[in-house]
Amino acid sequence: MKSVLFPLPGNEAFAASVSKAMSCELGELETRLFPDGESYVRLLTPVKDREVTLLCTLHKPDDKLIRLYLAASTARELGARSVGLVAPYLAYMRQDSHFKTGEGAASMHMARFLSASFDWLVTVDPHLHRHHSLDEIYSIPTRVVQSAPMIAAWIKQNVSRPVIVGPDAESEQWALKVARDVGCPHSILQKTRHGDRDVEVTAPQTGGWENMTPVIIDDIASTGKTMIAAIQHLRAAGLPAPVCIAVHGVFADGAVADMQAAGAGRIVTCNTIGHATNDISVEEAVASAAAEVMPQLSFAA
Incomplete structure (x- = not known):
């Protein structure tokens, strides 16, 4: 049966x-x-x-x-x-x-x-x-x-000259796998969390990234503060608006709008949690x- x-x-x-x-x-x-x-x-x-x-x-x-x-x-x-x-x-x-x-x-x-x-x-x-x-x-x-394989396939189809950025050490397991599958460079930032909504990250070495599109990858986007800190550093370095990809888009109230206001380009998630940003099945x-x-x-x- x-x-x-x-x-x-x-x-x-x-x-x-x-x-x-x-x-x-x-x-x-x-x-x-x-x-x-x-x-x-x-x-x-x-x-x-x-x-x-x-x-x-x-x-x-x-x-x-x-x-x-x-x-x-x-x-x-x-x-x-x-x-x-x-x-x-x-x-x-x-x-x-x-x-x-x-x-x-x-x-x-x-x-x-x-x-x-x-x-x-x-x-x-x-x-x-x-x-x-x-x-x-x-x-x-x-x-x-x-x-990672589904995220990498999406990046290959949708992002020109990507460079993968992990916003903290915990994100490295996803960022590294995706970068290997895509065949592109990657960098991992260092994060200091002062509270649920207070996050600080160090800027990556961005030399040679002038003609590349940063792609920030993390497993969970909740308040968005970790990604926002990474977005702000990348924009301050003169890089294009980064694509932000989360495996799970938890998104506390206002998180997506806050990420966009910080300078994010496209925000994309896997469809593990139903959301308007779902584009990776x-x-x-x-x-x-x-x-x-x-x-x-x-x-x-």
Whole structure:
């Protein structure tokens, strides 16, 4: 019997593309809130003896996680053979240590929660800084989709004479991979963070870049302050308006407008979080990763 993929609300378009790339049925579920604010979840597509996948990007996760948990638990209760999670954006990965007294490492707490709820996980470029891999904190099989090949393909098609700029040391893992795939030079800036919205970066060595287009690449654009600091230094050096690419466009209120006001040229994101800047699609790679980890999944011809 075919496996079935259920998109949580807001994930329908991404799920439709993934299901098309896989030999699985696109399932339907109903969610709503009771008058007292509690969540209601009903699976409208049968799941008994089937491999079930739930698809939900975990941007602004706190109002999504309870519905995700209820959907997974309901699938098991109704006889699903296994229940997996595709989370194009995986939340709670940045709080990966104890930065202040009394804090917890939320990345590990979330990993335990999701590992207890699902049999496997597929995500796109999680924020791995102090954790070297998801296997360090997740107890279920995981697959990580690398966005670098898709980003590099987009740059080759859309940017003339690019030079890749990573705005901080954490971005080097993406910037270096993309630069290698594109076959162009790259530079990594040094960042000092004074607060959530207060970031300082050093200027790169820009000699020889006069006829090149800077492309700033980072995994997450939230407040945009890291990219804004990089944009300002590049413009001050007399370089053209940089293209800004983020794997995950979290974008706090006003972030895109602030980046544009700072002198950004085009702002582009992968479609892990739905946004007007989405121009790099990752569904096919996500489908391939799910095929690797999901039991008894046959890939569409």
